[in-house]
Every structure is written in C-alpha cells, then in structure tokens.
Amino acid sequence: VRRLRVELGDRSYPIFIGPGLLENAGKILISLGFATPPVVVTNPLVLRLHGRVLLASLEHAFGSIPVVQVRDGERFKNQTTLNRIYEGLFRARADRRSWIIAFGGGVVGDVAGFAAATFMRGIPYVSVPTTLLAQVDSSVGGKVGVNIARGKNLIGAFHQPRAVLSDTAALRTLPAREVASGIYEIVKCGAICSEPLLAYLERKLAAVLACEAPAIVHVILEAVRIKAEVVAHDEREASTRTILNYGHTIGHALEAATNYRRFRHGEAVAWGMIASALLGCFYCRLPAEEAQRLITLIYRIERLPLLRGVPKARVWRALQRDKKSRDGKIRMVLLRRLGQPEIVDNLDAAHLRRLIADFLGTADERR
Amino acid sequence: VRRLRVELGDRSYPIFIGPGLLENAGKILISLGFATPPVVVTNPLVLRLHGRVLLASLEHAFGSIPVVQVRDGERFKNQTTLNRIYEGLFRARADRRSWIIAFGGGVVGDVAGFAAATFMRGIPYVSVPTTLLAQVDSSVGGKVGVNIARGKNLIGAFHQPRAVLSDTAALRTLPAREVASGIYEIVKCGAICSEPLLAYLERKLAAVLACEAPAIVHVILEAVRIKAEVVAHDEREASTRTILNYGHTIGHALEAATNYRRFRHGEAVAWGMIASALLGCFYCRLPAEEAQRLITLIYRIERLPLLRGVPKARVWRALQRDKKSRDGKIRMVLLRRLGQPEIVDNLDAAHLRRLIADFLGTADERR
Numbered sequence: 001v002r003r004l005r006v007e008l009g010d011r012s013y014p015i016f017i018g019p020g021l022l023e024n025a026g027k028i029l030i031s032l033g034f035a036t037p038p039v040v041v042t043n044p045l046v047l048r049l050h051g052r053v054l055l056a057s058l059e060h061a062f063g064s065i066p067v068v069q070v071r072d073g074e075r076f077k078n079q080t081t082l083n084r085i086y087e088g089l090f091r092a093r094a095d096r097r098s099w100i101i102a103f104g105g106g107v108v109g110d111v112a113g114f115a116a117a118t119f120m121r122g123i124p125y126v127s128v129p130t131t132l133l134a135q136v137d138s139s140v141g142g143k144v145g146v147n148i149a150r151g152k153n154l155i156g157a158f159h160q161p162r163a164v165l166s167d168t169a170a171l172r173t174l175p176a177r178e179v180a181s182g183i184y185e186i187v188k189c190g191a192i193c194s195e196p197l198l199a200y201l202e203r204k205l206a207a208v209l210a211c212e213a214p215a216i217v218h219v220i221l222e223a224v225r226i227k228a229e230v231v232a233h234d235e236r237e238a239s240t241r242t243i244l245n246y247g248h249t250i251g252h253a254l255e256a257a258t259n260y261r262r263f264r265h266g267e268a269v270a271w272g273m274i275a276s277a278l279l280g281c282f283y284c285r286l287p288a289e290e291a292q293r294l295i296t297l298i299y300r301i302e303r304l305p306l307l308r309g310v311p312k313a314r315v316w317r318a319l320q321r322d323k324k325s326r327d328g329k330i331r332m333v334l335l336r337r338l339g340q341p342e343i344v345d346n347l348d349a350a351h352l353r354r355l356i357a358d359f360l361g362t363a364d365e366r367r
Numbered sequence: 368v369r370r371l372r373v374e375l376g377d378r379s380y381p382i383f384i385g386p387g388l389l390e391n392a393g394k395i396l397i398s399l400g401f402a403t404p405p406v407v408v409t410n411p412l413v414l415r416l417h418g419r420v421l422l423a424s425l426e427h428a429f430g431s432i433p434v435v436q437v438r439d440g441e442r443f444k445n446q447t448t449l450n451r452i453y454e455g456l457f458r459a460r461a462d463r464r465s466w467i468i469a470f471g472g473g474v475v476g477d478v479a480g481f482a483a484a485t486f487m488r489g490i491p492y493v494s495v496p497t498t499l500l501a502q503v504d505s506s507v508g509g510k511v512g513v514n515i516a517r518g519k520n521l522i523g524a525f526h527q528p529r530a531v532l533s534d535t536a537a538l539r540t541l542p543a544r545e546v547a548s549g550i551y552e553i554v555k556c557g558a559i560c561s562e563p564l565l566a567y568l569e570r571k572l573a574a575v576l577a578c579e580a581p582a583i584v585h586v587i588l589e590a591v592r593i594k595a596e597v598v599a600h601d602e603r604e605a606s607t608r609t610i611l612n613y614g615h616t617i618g619h620a621l622e623a624a625t626n627y628r629r630f631r632h633g634e635a636v637a638w639g640m641i642a643s644a645l646l647g648c649f650y651c652r653l654p655a656e657e658a659q660r661l662i663t664l665i666y667r668i669e670r671l672p673l674l675r676g677v678p679k680a681r682v683w684r685a686l687q688r689d690k691k692s693r694d695g696k697i698r699m700v701l702l703r704r705l706g707q708p709e710i711v712d713n714l715d716a717a718h719l720r721r722l723i724a725d726f727l728g729t730a731d732e733r734r
C-alpha cells in the first residue's frame with residue numbers, strides 16, 4: 001500500500017492506494033482519528049460486490065454502520081438522489097458531528113460528497129472509490145456536486161475529503177470498458193504533465209488493463225500525484241487547475257450532444273484528447289509525431305464508440321456553454337509538447353468550429 | 368456611514384452601515400473591485416420599495432442588471448426557490464465569474480447566498496440587507512442555506528459575502544413587528560457580550576424602535592461588531608460561535624412546535640432569551656436582578672405573541688433534534704452574568720424538560 005498527501009493547508013488529506021484497503025478500512029480510519037460510526041453511502045452493486053468486506057471492517061472498528069443506498073449511473077447524480085441521502089442521514093440520526101463514507105464510483109463520490117458539503121452546513125467525508133476512474137480522478141481535488149437539467153456538475157462545491165482509500169483489489173470486478181475509462185484519465189495526466197507516465201503505459205499496458213499490481217498501483221499513484229500537485233497549487237480552479245480539463249471540454253460536449261448515452265465519461269474524454277491533440281498541432285505547434293504517439297496509445301486501450309451521427313451543432317452549442325468559457329469565449333487546454341499544456345482562449349470561433357466539425361466527420365475513418 | 372471589517376483571512380470582508388448606501392451601491396462596489404454586472408436576487412416587495420434606487424445606482428456603474436425575483440417568507444426558503452434562482456442565473460447567462468447581490472431580508476440572503484455557494488461550485492455574492500434582522504444577524508458570518516421538511520437550515524454552507532451594505536434608511540419602511548424582531552437580536556448580542564449595549568438600548572429604546580440615526584446605526588454597528596468578533600474566532604462554529612445561539616435553541620423549538628406560524632424568528636428568540644435567562648438563574652447562578660433586567664428590556668420592545676397552547680411535547684422533541692445537540696444531549700447557551708455566556712451541555716434532561724414545561728405554562732401570566 002502506497003500513501004501520499006494532498007497538500008491543502010488545514011484541508012490536507014492522505015490518499016492510500018493498494019490492495020487490501022477495504023479489509024483494513026476500520027483500522028486505518030481509527031488511526032486517522034475517527035471515533036464514531038460513519039454513514040456509508042453506496043449503491044446496490046458495490047454493496048453486493050464489496051460491501052461485506054468493508055462493512056465487516058468498519059463494524060469491527062465502530063460498531064453498527066448505517067448504510068444509505070442510491071441508484072447508480074450519471075443520470076441519478078441529481079437533486080433527487082441528494083435528497084435521498086439527506087433523508088438517509090436523518091434516519092441514521094446523523095448530526096453535525098457525523099461523517100460519511102462515499103463508497104463506490106464517481107457518481108456516489110460526487111453526490112455523497114456534495115451531501116457532506118451541505119448537510120448541516122458541512123460534515124466530513126471519506127472517499128472509498130471502487131472504480132479506476134474514481135480512484136484516479138474524482139477522489140482527488142474535492143469537486144463534488146450534482147447535475148441539473150441545464151447540464152452536468154453545474155451545482156456543487158469544493159469539499160475536500162478527510163481521507164481516500166483506493167483499494168486496487170476492488171478493481172478486479174470492473175468491466176473492461178470501465179477500466180478503460182479510468183485509464184484514459186491516467187493518459188490525460190501523462191499528456192499534461194508526465195511523458196514518463198505515458199511511456200510506462202506504453203510499456204505495461206497489458207498489465208494495467210488487467211489491473212495487476214504493481215503496474216496498476218504505479219499508474220494510479222502517478223496520476224494522483226500529478227492531480228494532487230495541480231490541485232495543491234490552485235484548489236478552486238482559478239488558473240492552473242484548468243489543465244486537468246485536457247480533453248474534457250470537447251469530451252463534455254460529446255457527452256451532452258449524445259444525451260450522456262453513447263459514451264462513458266472516460267470515452268468521451270478519450271475522443272476529446274484525440275481532437276485536442278490535433279488542435280494542439282494546429283494552434284500550439286505540437287509536433288505531429290507527438291500527437292500521433294498520444295493518439296496511438298489511446299487507440300490501443302479500447303475500441304472507442306464511433307462518433308458517427310453525433311450532431312455537430314449540438315457539440316458546438318455545448319462547447320459554448322462550457323463552465324470554463326468566459327464572456328462567450330471558448331477556453332481549452334491544448335498541448336505544446338507531451339507534458340506541456342497550454343490554456344488557450346483566443347481562438348477564432350468560426351475556425352475552431354470548422355476544425356471540430358472536420359474532426360467529427362473524419363475521426364471514425366482515420367482510426 | 369460607518370465601516371467595519373470581518374476578519375476571516377482571505378475571506379475577510381467589509382460591512383458598511385448607514386443611510387444612503389442604496390444610492391451609492393454601484394460606486395462602492397466598483398471601488399471594491401467589482402467590474403461586471405451582478406445578478407440581483409430579491410423579492411417583489413423589496414423591489415417595489417427600494418429597487419429603483421439600488422438598480423439605478425448599479426446600472427449607472429455596471430450597465431444592465433438582471434433581476435431574479437423569489438417569493439418572500441420563511442416557508443419559501445426551500446429547494447424550490449433555490450432552483451428558481453439557479454434557473455434565473457442561467458437565464459441571465461451567468462457563468463463561474465458572475466456574482467450575485469442578495470437584496471432583501473434574511474430569507475433572500477440565506478437562499479441567494481446558498482445559491483452563490485453552490486452555483487458552478489461557488490461564485491461571489493454581496494449582501495444588501497433591507498431588514499433590521501438581516502442587517503444585524505444573517506448578513507454577518509456566512510451562514511447560508513435552506514429549510515427542508517425535516518427542519519430549518521438543515522441544508523447549507525458557510526459562504527462569506529464579499530461585502531455587506533446595510534442601508535439604515537431602508538429600515539423606515541419596515542413594520543414595527545419586523546423592527547422589533549431585529550432588535551431582539553441586538554439585545555442578544557448585548558446579553559452575551561456587552562452590558563453597555565444593553566444599557567444603551569435601555570436609554571435610547573424609542574429612537575432605536577423608530578430606526579432613527581444615529582441610535583439605530585450605533586446599535587447595528589455594535590451588534591455586528593460583536594458578531595464579527597465571535598465569527599472571526601470560530602467561523603465554522605466549532606466552539607465559541609455557539610454563544611451566538613443564545614435564546615435560539617428554545618426559540619427554534621418554539622418556531623418548529625408552532626409550524627413557523629405564530630412567531631416571527633426574532634419573537635421566538637425573544638421568548639427563548641427570556642426562558643434562558645431563567646434557566647441561567649437556575650443552572651449558572653445568573654443573579655435574579657440581571658435576569659429581570661434583561662427580561663424587562665425585552666418586554667419593553669413589543670408585545671410578544673402569547674405562548675398559550677404551544678404543544679410542550681413538540682417543543683421538547685424539537686430541542687432534542689437541535690443541530691447543536693450531540694449524542695442526543697441538549698446543548699444550550701446560558702448566562703452567568705449579563706455579557707458572560709456559558710455553553711452548557713450536562714443538564715439533566717428530565718429536569719430541564721420540567722423547567723421548560725413550567726416556563727411555557729406560566730410565562731404569559733408572569734408577564
């Protein structure tokens with residue numbers, strides 16, 4: 001088990017990464033100073049697959065553990081689910097000294113974290129992510145929130161967890177597509193900050209795809225280290241944290257334009273990274289062979305759902321509505337070199353729109 | 368116009384108190400660094416009474432100002448209103464660099480502040496309170512939130528405003544009962560921290576009730592100064608901030624037990640302070656003449672709605688569910704002396720319950 005610390009002053013917290021953390025969760029949390037039973041927020045699948053192990057450990061440490069179940073899937077990351085968690089907290093007689101364990105994937109983490117941020121004006125929470133995507137991405141940085149009809153993550157907060165326990169043994173039950181989704185986020189961390197991480201993925205991709213230790217532990221740790229460093233410098237995304245959105249601006253637009261049905265989040269980001277690599281060549285002089293190296297790695301991971309038929313006008317509208325856009329101007333993260341991101345916001349809209357439409361029309365074949 | 372600063376590190380902010388601030392709001396906000404038009408959240412009554420003055424000043428400074436109207440009254444401080452504000456922000460094309468002005472009483476301030484805390488993970492807001500209660504109480508300290516079926520203020524956040532403009536001229540349109548509600552909170556500040564403030568109120572009560580400057584400016588400033596100092600030491604109510612709840616534990620219970628219909632918040636707190644004065648004599652050796660002095664001052668302010676018929680069992684249940692209670696134990700703020708609060712949580716429940724039932728049964732007559 002490896003351990004690192006996200007440095008955020010009085011909101012700093014440790015992240016544990018490795019196999020066997022579910023079994024030892026109670027002991028670890030006691031050692032971190034927790035003394036009362038948490039309320040565990042999870043979904044039925046995670047509960048069935050991993051609940052017994054985690055709950056046994058927690059019960060041994062804290063006694064009886066209330067569990068609140070929410071439905072899984074991005075479309076349940078909404079205010080209804082949020083209210084269900086509040087209600088579960090009340091039923092468990094939670095008060096402002098209670099704390100939550102968010103146990104599951106990114107949806108559980110985001111909505112349970114937002115419940116923690118707002119229940120009685122904020123109670124602590126610990127994240128126990130069980131998907132690769134959640135372990136590398138949503139468990140670091142304190143972004144919590146829900147979707148509303150207007151779009152994703154539009155309502156939320158920054159609320160840092162008190163600790164993250166990422167059990168890599170839990171990843172073995174994940175479907176391949178879900179594993180791939182997480183690996184794309186690791187690729188992203190390499191693309192923006194670490195060419196060596198990309199090289200490692202190129203060498204050990206089979207072991208990583210199989211979630212085998214030590215390869216999987218290494219790449220999670222590196223991705224988390226990169227994200228933690230970026231977040232430590234800019235917790236609230238005033239400036240540099242934006243680079244973590246590499247591939248996400250277009251990725252979010254692809255998800256929105258297909259009603260969140262065709263792509264998993266990571267897959268949309270993968271297409272977003274591919275498009276952004278090409279845009280990088282165009283706008284930031286990213287060498288073509290570096291763009292190609294990144295694109296080749298992404299294609300090796302999994303067969304991405306096709307872009308055919310994605311409505312171009314809707315993609316463009318979604319881009320214009322992006323949270324990062326300012327005064328109607330689209331802001332994107334592009335690459336100058338692998339590992340060297342650049343935030344670009346002075347793009348000619350008509351030109352950008354044409355490039356993206358071109359990409360959407362030709363990407364399936366080019367592959 | 369007087370100015371003071373709430374010291375909260377990088378979340379510090381200025382409070383302006385005095386007549387004529389609405390007319391000068393635009394100029395002041397420009398001088399504080401705001402450069403883009405805010406979204407103003409208010410209610411129809413405030414808009415009718417004071418909107419023209421504020422909006423003219425803001426439009427002069429920032430250009431066209433979008434306005435979001437919400438319904439007034441504690442029962443609209445809920446998630447529906449919150450969503451209406453989000454929707455208004457989207458319609459105004461707000462993004463994460465937008466900011467809000469909460470313009471109105473405590474309800475507008477709490478719900479608009481919570482919208483600001485959670486819209487796109489948090490945008491700035493400025494508070495322009497138009498009721499005495501909001502000027503002395505809810506505009507200081509960053510507590511924002513909404514009520515849910517389970518109770519008041521159970522969902523919320525700490526989100527400090529960037530500035531507060533308390534125009535005392537706006538108070539002249541308030542009904543007497545609303546003015547009284549605010550004065551009870553000023554009395555509370557005196558009771559916990561400043562005997563001289565109580566003495567000033569005793570001397571100048573008529574001028575204060577008429578909201579005449581300089582008396583009203585003086586008492587608001589003193590109350591705000593006290594609250595700001597307490598909050599600066601304990602922003603998130605880990606310890607000493609609790610003293611601001613003097614009178615509130617019982618006050619909230621009275622409101623809940625009467626479905627928020629019989630008492631205005633300040634009136635319930637007034638009864639809570641009276642009850643707490645008597646409990647202080649009992650549990651903290653508050654001298655009887657000091658308790659009487661406080662009670663007499665409270666009775667001079669306004670004729671409080673009677674306690675007759677308030678269901679005692681419901682009051683008790685509400686007390687047990689209080690956010691401050693820990694492990695089922697009721698925590699209350701009582702007084703040792705006027706100006707010397709004490710947080711008490713080791714009270715025998717059966718005995719406390721009897722004392723409160725006694726009080727509820729006899730207070731109307733004793734008056």
